[in-house]
Amino acid sequence: MSAFVIRRLLQSIAVVMVMSLIVFFGVNIVGDPVDMLINPEADQADIEAAIRALGLDRPAHEQYWYFLVNAFKGDLGSSFIFGQPALQLIVQRMPATLELAFSALFLSVLIGIPLGVYAGLRPDTLASKTIMSGSILGFSLPTFWVGLMMIMIFAVILGWLPSTGRGETVPLFGVPVSFLTLNGLSHLLMPAVNLALFKMSLVTRLARAGTREVVHQDYIKFARAKGLSSRRVVMVHVLKNIMIPVVTVIGLEFGGLIAFSVVTESVFAWPGMGKLIIESIQNLDRPVIVAYLMITVLMFVFINLVVDVLYSVLDPRVRLQDMRA
Amino acid sequence: MTALADHGADHGAEQGVGQADSPLRRFLADFFESRVATVAFAALLGIVFIALFAPWISPTNPYDLATVDILDNRLPPGSEGFTGMTFWLGTDGAGRDILSAIFYGLRTSLSVGVMSGLIAMVMGSSIGLVAAYFGGRTDTLIMRIVDVQLSFPAILVALVLLALLGKGVDKIIVALVAVQWAYYARTVRASALVERRKEYVEAATCLALDHRRILFRHVLPNCLPPLIVVVTVQTAHAISLEATLSFLGIGLPVTEPSLGLLIANGFEYMLSQKYWISIFPGVALLITIVTINLVGDQLRDVLNPRLQR
Numbered sequence: 013m014s015a016f017v018i019r020r021l022l023q024s025i026a027v028v029m030v031m032s033l034i035v036f037f038g039v040n041i042v043g044d045p046v047d048m049l050i051n052p053e054a055d056q057a058d059i060e061a062a063i064r065a066l067g068l069d070r071p072a073h074e075q076y077w078y079f080l081v082n083a084f085k086g087d088l089g090s091s092f093i094f095g096q097p098a099l100q101l102i103v104q105r106m107p108a109t110l111e112l113a114f115s116a117l118f119l120s121v122l123i124g125i126p127l128g129v130y131a132g133l134r135p136d137t138l139a140s141k142t143i144m145s146g147s148i149l150g151f152s153l154p155t156f157w158v159g160l161m162m163i164m165i166f167a168v169i170l171g172w173l174p175s176t177g178r179g180e181t182v183p184l185f186g187v188p189v190s191f192l193t194l195n196g197l198s199h200l201l202m203p204a205v206n207l208a209l210f211k212m213s214l215v216t217r218l219a220r221a222g223t224r225e226v227v228h229q230d231y232i233k234f235a236r237a238k239g240l241s242s243r244r245v246v247m248v249h250v251l252k253n254i255m256i257p258v259v260t261v262i263g264l265e266f267g268g269l270i271a272f273s274v275v276t277e278s279v280f281a282w283p284g285m286g287k288l289i290i291e292s293i294q295n296l297d298r299p300v301i302v303a304y305l306m307i308t309v310l311m312f313v314f315i316n317l318v319v320d321v322l323y324s325v326l327d328p329r330v331r332l333q334d335m336r337a
Numbered sequence: 338m339t340a341l342a343d344h345g346a347d348h349g350a351e352q353g354v355g356q357a358d359s360p361l362r363r364f365l366a367d368f369f370e371s372r373v374a375t376v377a378f379a380a381l382l383g384i385v386f387i388a389l390f391a392p393w394i395s396p397t398n399p400y401d402l403a404t405v406d407i408l409d410n411r412l413p414p415g416s417e418g419f420t421g422m423t424f425w426l427g428t429d430g431a432g433r434d435i436l437s438a439i440f441y442g443l444r445t446s447l448s449v450g451v452m453s454g455l456i457a458m459v460m461g462s463s464i465g466l467v468a469a470y471f472g473g474r475t476d477t478l479i480m481r482i483v484d485v486q487l488s489f490p491a492i493l494v495a496l497v498l499l500a501l502l503g504k505g506v507d508k509i510i511v512a513l514v515a516v517q518w519a520y521y522a523r524t525v526r527a528s529a530l531v532e533r534r535k536e537y538v539e540a541a542t543c544l545a546l547d548h549r550r551i552l553f554r555h556v557l558p559n560c561l562p563p564l565i566v567v568v569t570v571q572t573a574h575a576i577s578l579e580a581t582l583s584f585l586g587i588g589l590p591v592t593e594p595s596l597g598l599l600i601a602n603g604f605e606y607m608l609s610q611k612y613w614i615s616i617f618p619g620v621a622l623l624i625t626i627v628t629i630n631l632v633g634d635q636l637r638d639v640l641n642p643r644l645q646r
Contacts, residue, residue: 027485038501152630154577156584157619160600164607164616175608271490278585293500293587301500308493316488 020320024313031309035302036079037072083306089299093292098303102285107187108178109284112276113269115191115204117262120211125258127212128219129250135224143216150213155272159206159279166202174199176281203280207273211265218261222254229253263322267315271308367639374635377628384625387440388447395437400594435613438599439621445595446622449506450576453513457575458568460514461521462560466552468522469529480526483519491516491574495582504590509582513575524567528560562640569633573626580622596622 070078082088088098131140167175178190178199190196226232227250235245274286281287285304292300369375387394428434468479486494498512532538533556541551582588583597584604591598596618603614 034497035501148630149627152573152577152626153623154581154626156581156597157600157622160604160607160615160619164612168608168610168612268490271493271496274492274496275581275585289496289500290585290587293496305497305500312489312493 016324017321020317024317027313028309032080032083032306033076035305036076039298039302088303088306091292091297091300093295093297093300098299099307101300102288102303102307105283105285105288107189108282109270109273109277109286111189111191112200112203112207112273112282112284113266115200116207116211116269116273117266119204119208120215121258121262123208124212124215125219125251125254128216129223129246129254131216132220132223133227133246133250135220144220147213147216150209150216153209155206155210155275156279158209159203159276162202162206163279173202175202178283203276203282206279207269207276210272211262211269214261214265215258218258219254222257223250226250226253260319260323263315263319267312270311364639368635371635371638374631377631377635380624381628381632384443384628385447388443391440391444395434395440397434397437399433399438399441435599435617438594439596439618442594442596442599442618443621443625445589445593446576446579446597446625449509449513449579449589449595450572453510453517453575453579454568454572456510457514457517457571458521458564461518462525462557462564464518465522465525466529466557466560469526470533470548470552470556476526479522483522486519487523491578492581495578496587499582499587504587506589506593509579509588512582513579516578517571517575520567520571521564524563525557525560528563529556532556532559566633566637566640569629569636573629573633576622576629577626596625 086099090096091098091101094101127143131143134140163175166173178196190200232245232249235249236242240249270286273282273284274290276282277284277286278290288300289304291297292304368378392398464479468476494516495512498515499508502508502511538551538555541555546555579588579595580597580600583595584601586601589595589598594602599618600615600622603611603616603618606614
C-alpha cells in the first residue's frame, strides 16, 4: 500500500516538474523574458536591476533553478496590472471559484441522481426518454452558449435573475461567500446551473445505468418480496448500490469543474480565478498567467493523487495491477 | 434513400441465400436505416457545402469594407438596408449581414476543426500503433503520457498552450491537436493490440515485411472502424472548444471570425435586447455540433461489431 502511494507521489512530483519546465521554457522561448516578467513601463535602471534580481543574466539551467526556488518560497512575481504579488491575487480569487464549483457539484448530484434513478426505474416512459435526450444535449452543447441563453431568457427577457457579478457576500470563517444572502444566491444560481449542466448529464446517465443494473438483482427482488415499500427499496437498497460509481466520477470530475469555471466565470462576470486568467491572457499579464498555471497544475495533480489513492483503498485490484506494470 | 433502406431490410433474407454484399453497401444500408441519422447527414452535407462555397453563395462579403455600410448597423432580422437589400438575419454592430457572416464563420470554424482533427488523427494513431506494436517500455511510456494528459481537462490543456503561444490560427490548431491526439492514440492502441495477435500479422511478419509496411498496410486498416467514430466525435469537440476559446477572446484573432467570435461580438448587444447578433451564429454552431454528434452516434452503432444484429 505505502509502496503504491510513494510511487504515485513520485509520479505526481514528476508531472509538476515537467509542467514547470514547460511553463518556464514556454515563457523564455516564445518571447523575451525581460518583456514578459518586467513591467514594460519601467525605466532602464529599473529594468537592469530587475534583470539581475530575476537572474536573467545567468545561463538557462541556473535561471530555471532560480524560478523553482522562488516558486517554492511562494514568489511568482508581481502582476503588471494590479501591482500585487501574483500568488496573492490568485488566492484572493480562489474562494469565489471554489464556491461556484462546489455549488455546481451539489446541484449536479441533487438533480442528476433523482433524474437518473427515475429514468432507470421507468425506462420506457416519455419523461425518461426526455431526460435521456436532455442529457445528450447537456453533453454536447457548449457551456458558454447555454450560459448566454440563460442570460437572455432569465435576465434579459424575464428579468428574474441578475446576469453578472457575485452579489452581496458575507464572511464565513473570514472568507466571503455568496450563498448565505438572498441577493448572493440569486447571483449564484445561474452560473452554478450553467457549470453543473455537463456533470449533471454525466451523473444522470451513470445513475440510470446503475439503477437499470441494480433493479434486477436478487436483493432487490428479496426486499420487494419482504414487503418493503417501494419508497424504501429505492431510497435505501437501490440508492446505496448506485452510489459507488457516482462518487468515483464526482471525485474525478471536480477538477474539471474548476477548469470549466473559466468559461462560466467569463460569461457571468463571476470574479473568480477563471475570469482572472482570461483577463490576464488578454492583457499579457504574464506573472499572473505563470502563477495560475502552476497553481492549477498543482491542484490537479493533488486531486488526481487523492483520487488514485482512495481508489486503491476501495479497490485493491488497482494497486496490484499497478505494481505488476 | 428509400431504396437503400429497403435494401437494408431485405439484406438479412438475401444473406441466407448466400448472396454476398459488398461491405460498403451493407454499411451504407445500415447507416441510412435511421431517419434521424439520415436527416443529420443531409444537414451536415449542407453545412459542409456552405462552408466550402461561402464566398460564392453568401449574399454579401461581410469583410469587404466597400460593400458594408455602417448606416446599416444593428438592423433587426428581415429589415431592409440603406442600399435596399434585405438582411434576413439582421446586421451586427458594424452593419455586416449576419447571414453572410455566419457562412464565412462556418468556413473558419469547420476548417480549423477538421484540420486539427486530421493532424491529431495522423499523429495520435501513429503513436498508438507504435505503442501497441512494439509493446514493452515504449508502450508503457507512451500510455503514461496519454494517461497524464487525459487527467487534465481539455480546456485547461488548451489554455496552457494558448497562454504560452498567443493568438493565431496556427496556434489554436496546435492547441486543438494537443488536446485531441491522446484520444486517437488510446483508441488505435486498443484495437491494434487485438489485431497484432491475429494470424494475418503473423503471416506478414513471416514474409519478412518491414515494420512500417505491416503497421500501416495491415494493422491500421483493421483499426479503422473505431477510429472513424472517434474522428467524428472529436471533430465536434474541437469545433466546440475552438468556439469556446474564441468566445473567451483567446482563440482566433479578429481577422479570422469564427462562429465563437461572432457570438462574442453579439454578447454585448444581447443585454440591450438585440438578440439576433449572437443567437443566429450560436444556432449555426449548435446545428453543426449536434449533426456531427448524431452522425457519429449512428456510425458507432453501425460499426460496433458487438451491436451487429
